[in-house]
Amino acid sequence: MNxxxxxxxxxxxxxxxxxxxxxxxxxxxxxxxxxxxxxxGWGPKIFGVQVGQVECEVxxxxxxxxxxxxxxxxxxxxxxxxxxxxxxxIGVNLVLCVLTWGSFFGALNLALAVGNLIPLYQLDGWKSGxxxxxxxxxxxxxxxxxxxxxxxxxxAAAVMxxxxxxx
Numbered sequence: 001m002n003x004x005x006x007x008x009x010x011x012x013x014x015x016x017x018x019x020x021x022x023x024x025x026x027x028x029x030x031x032x033x034x035x036x037x038x039x040x041g042w043g044p045k046i047f048g049v050q051v052g053q054v055e056c057e058v059x060x061x062x063x064x065x066x067x068x069x070x071x072x073x074x075x076x077x078x079x080x081x082x083x084x085x086x087x088x089x090i091g092v093n094l095v096l097c098v099l100t101w102g103s104f105f106g107a108l109n110l111a112l113a114v115g116n117l118i119p120l121y122q123l124d125g126w127k128s129g130x131x132x133x134x135x136x137x138x139x140x141x142x143x144x145x146x147x148x149x150x151x152x153x154x155x156a157a158a159v160m161x162x163x164x165x166x167x
Contacts, residue, residue, distance in 0.1 A: 009108075016105070016109050017064065017112075020065065020092055020093055020116075021038060021066065023088035026088065030084075031081045033069050035054050035069050035070075036053075036054065036069065036070060037055045038057070038065075039057035039068075040062070042061045042064050043060035044060045045060075046059060082131050083131065086127050090117060093116070097110040119149075120153060121153065125152070130145060
């Protein structure tokens, strides 16, 4: 029985990650932002296949997923389009949470959505915050971006400490 739970939880996690990234992919396509690469996992590439213009990859460490877009094209879009593309994965996780409310899969998707909102480096919340900061200042500001990045790290650390203290 424990093996079934581990396999089920792992598959649920991977399905949630893939659907999250699919949300970014679809939003990017709707906003005419080219997608260059999509992958599952981190580390060295162990398998890859070209699907249209997108290089699809599976990497060695089965943690995380990504969609790599043309950043110049994304940055040339309106602020709302950029935030739509960056927030689409979170939106997918929230929809999946509502559709499967009360299940492990629903809780997992809620956790992924909330976790991605935290402004931790390279998560969707951080990327969205950087887009907003750059728009507010009209240009990149290294000091503001460092403060935002370090502040996001502090927020993430505080959330983790709080979560572990409540267990």
